[in-house]
Amino acid sequence: MHETLTEPGWSALLVPRLVLPLAVLLGGVLLHSMNVLITATLLPSIVADIGGGELMSWPTTAFVAASIIAATSTAVVSRAIGNRRAFCGGAVLCALAPSFLLIIGGRFVQGLGGGLLSALAYVLVRSVFAEPLWPRVFGLLAGVWSVTVLAGPLIGGVFAGYGN
16 A cells, blocks of 8 residues: 655645744745845935935945845854844844935845845744745745835835835
8 A cells, every 4th residue: 555645735834833933934034025125216216315326336235245144144143142033133133224324334234134034034944844844935935035026116116206
């Protein structure tokens, strides 16, 4: 008699003990990805308001560079202070970033926080979810970026259009 192994369906991710961790991980990636694309859409409006056209590429450069630094340091940070503190620390770094008066430095700080959040979300999949669920969770994490590519510039454009 042959045993047929069935993979768990999408509904397996909706069990009460997995919904919150899934939402938190997806939210961390969403925060980072939206931060990339909304701000990139807003930069021309910011330059029009406060000047600095010659430095316009630097906020994005600082954000992406810091994100890469944070993402490559995720394992070290996670081991040093634990996954929960690292994830919360990434969120706090994003929240405490300075306003647009110090936009380049602020984007660097936001990039550190966002890079840590995003990379740690992928790292935590193995410790939070059973192995048969990993492909589905990784698919959802990738899907967040797909949604952001469509929604981020649109939301940024709405903010820029209304002068925010």
